[in-house]
Amino acid sequence: MRYTAPKGTHDILPSGKDRTDWADDITKWHWLEGIFRDLCALYGYEEVRTPIFEDTQLFHRAVGEGTDIVSKETYDFVTKGGDAITLRPEGTAGVLRAYVQNRVYLERPIAKLCYIGPNFRYERPTKGRYRQHYQAGIELLGASGPEADAEVIALLAAIFTRLGVSRLTLRLNSVGSIESRARYVEALIAYATPLVSQMSEDNQRRFGQNALRMLDSKEEQDQRLLADAPIVTDFLDPESREHFEALQKLLTTLGVDYKLDPFLVRGFDYYTRTLFEIESPDVGAQSSLAGGGRYNRLVEQLGGPATPGIGFGLGIERTLIALQTAKVPVPDPTAPVAFLCPIGAAARDACVILLSQLRGANLAADMDYTGRKLKASLEQADRVRARYALIVGDDEIAEGVTQVRDMQTKQQARVPIAHLAEMLRGMGGLPSLPRVNTLDMNSNEKGEPGGD
């Protein structure tokens, strides 16, 4: 019996080869996560980590019983102790639960939180859709003004800018308050009632269950029938309208491009007012890379004080697929400064000690353990893209030196072991250049810092 990863899950592996999918390549993940974390710090968002499972009721209440996610896509189960728990299908509910439970609002009237972690949905996997997928997201709690919306959206846009993706669309909509949305849904149902019999099977079902979602249909007949449907934004209450208009002005001021889309509807019930989504043409049918919106009643619903909030979630796998398709350049993973190439058994012993000393001096180093010929060790040094190969044979041991070979220039120098760490650190980019008398190691390229 050979085991395979469960359906809809995937392994993320060391990269090296560009043949792998980026969504399976750990260096791409590190890169993306690094950009996300840097920007969160820049915008003042602090990380929180919450459990990957919660009481089933939390998700059912927060996300909405009628949504597809809850009605058919959650991983629900009962523990041995009889508790009903659910693997989290999205990030916001758990973060808000933690916010309320720990009374974070008492210390931080404005709480700016970010998170990154796996979510689970039981659905049929396709390109860019996984049963276990990762999202990076933020939540801004306690601020109701349009500036908060603008900041959250600007941060999202900044992530993609820094990643280097273009070819994206930011779609923007407002569904208004719960009351104005209800009025709109009523009007929509009134409009659709005489037409519903001509609509697709799916939309007939939605008509009864979640009329708003009819707008999301990709069926041509549905789109035609709904072309003259009432528009959500015409039903906004005055405050929501003002908020929405102010947000648009702010986005324009900030240079964030967006496209108004009154048909944008999202899968969670908790949204109020602002809704947005980032779309890419590069991920097959799963074009939505990130999405979010405002949820002014959710904290209250979860037992906290009435607190406005807004946030987004960004699909990491999907974003990586889009980056790969768009051939966005990604920095290489860091390489060791030194790779030790021992010649003979005595040299191997000496290299083990030397290796340990280099690492103790905070220099990324590695060595050949296979006992192969020097040629093969140098090939290995080349393969791991080491900046220097350190060649150690009986001669070098006798003299207390190593041959330091610059892998780019092929220049070599005998360097006393006592000076090795100092010299490598200097060549790693720091100022203190060694006074080694032999060949000049003229480094016209400034190397990648060897350290981390």
Place this chain on the structure above:
RNA sequence: GAGAGUGUAGCUCAGUCGGUUAGAGCGUCGGCUUGUGGCGCCGAAGGUCGCGGGUUCGAGACCCGUCAUUCUCCCCA
């Protein structure tokens, strides 16, 4: 939940009308210097042809089943 496609070496894939010994490129390992890498040349290792059954003198190929996987619908990140 529904539909379609694909499973041959570590990876990407050829394999004709069913024909006897299973193919290439890349990768890996070794040789081309006694201790000097990238390019090139030579060589080797590596296969339950996803698995089970069936048809046939003969199956990697055809049929059935099964598992895995990919894509699409639904829905979402």
